[in-house]
Amino acid sequence: MTHEAHPLGWSRRQLLAVAASAAAIGPLHAQAQARFATRPVRVVVPFAAGGATDVIARVLGERMAQRFGQPVVVDSKPGAAGLIAGDAVAKSPPDGMTALLGTTSSMLTNKYLYKKTPYDPLTDLTPLVRVCLAPIALVVAADTPAQNLQEFMAWIQAHKGKLSYGSYGIGSHGQLACTTLSEVASAGMTHVAYKGEAPMVQDLLGGQIQIGMGSMVNLKPHIDAGKLRALAVTGPRRVPLLPDVPTFIEAGYKHDALSIVGWLAIAGPKNMPAEVARQWAEAANEAVASREGTARIIAAGFVPVDDDTPQGFAKLWAQEGPIWGRLLQAAGVQPS
Template identity: 55%
Template sequence: MNRRAWLGAAALALSAGSGTAAFAQTAPYPSKPIKVVVPFAAGGATDVLARVLAEKMAVGLGQPMVIDNKPGAAGIIGTDAVAKAPPDGYTLLLGLSNSMLTNQFLYTKLPYSPERDIAPIYQIAIAPLVLVAHPSVPVATGPELLKYVVANKGKVAYGSYGTGAYPHLAGAYMSQSQNADMSHVAYRGEAPMVQDLLGGQIQIAFASALQVKPHLEAGKLKAIGVSGERRMG
């Protein structure tokens, strides 16, 4: 059974040496540059993490790590590119777990088989999502936001970085549970989603802490809640 290499990342933080050991076991690999496919647009948290990781791993492996952004379809386009690449370890994927797990249950037919075509190597990080709102939304807490979306039924738009991605599922659950008829706007990556949120084209979004923290500190966005077990520092 041929399996392609998958460098799995749940989100945002990484110990630089943690992935290196996974590649150091089969000499003389690597003997040429390694491509790392990021299935989201440049500038998002996954892309930033990939570039930090690639820089550190290139030193340890002695070969360049080339980042290749292939955004679209909640990670399916980039994941499919890796699944169809030669299974030689020179095309890797750094993506979110929805590309490997949830998409197979959300889409009738994927162009790849997560079990047959993708081989997990290492889980790099697990990170929570932050529920953020544009400053024009007059709420400060989760309960206030729920009341707001109900009172403004059909008028609130939330963003995600692809249909089926975690921010989409979280927003859809909020909309359905409150009967709020919120509009979903799918983007090709987290960075363009946050840009539209900053501009007020959408009102709320679930985003990574890495992507939105500078905007929270600058007062350009406000945090309503976090999906993890602890408060965000």
């Protein structure tokens, strides 16, 4: 019996081996493409519809739906400093069908701000992936003599006990950062807590306070108009929306309250399977890295993160919790 030679010169045994490998790849590929989602996936957001977090959730959700093979529904549950949304996710089945897209406060610092909460974010949620960093900026009125952070520190020291700074609430990152700056300069600045950034910005523009710290998206229009001057931003890297403004670290101030940064991240209920957590992280990273995802995140004043993992986020989460706790205690913030 004769055998026709294969065009590439392969033997019959080699051809059988290749065929067997191809047959094995089919099931493995199907397994790799398997998805946990068997119905629409729900992403709970602790803010009202139309806000920056809600918009980002919808943009990322459209991309993640392609990976999950199911629609991603954004469910806004505002109120109670994010506790309502967080509690809804914490009490959901850990099957991957429900996740929280929240902030550092709703996922971490609320533990230190309230004596009693319906859930403990450190034990009742599964960290999945960060989608962006949420730095804040130190700003002063345009007629302030300080042109940079060094001049600012000298200025507040020279006006000890005479200056006031605003933040968007008791226990906010803005309060913690300005408290640190005041202590470093022995400036004795007074904290004015506002219910949100809008009234703080109005008082800054009106001259009722001289200093403020807040988000890029709310401050940038006034910075661009020349009414406010940005001196530094928190976190490890510059903000795309304000590329010329240095970080506190670059300016030589490496204190925890100035180098740490808030974030926007995704978490699920506790006991979520590792494989499901991995799929969430991969889908989120891909969505953030997309052109629209990156553009939306930058436009909102955030710094995109498209390379996070559940393991990396869990480690960071565990490390940062005590830091925020110490900062709040040092600032004299008492749990309510």
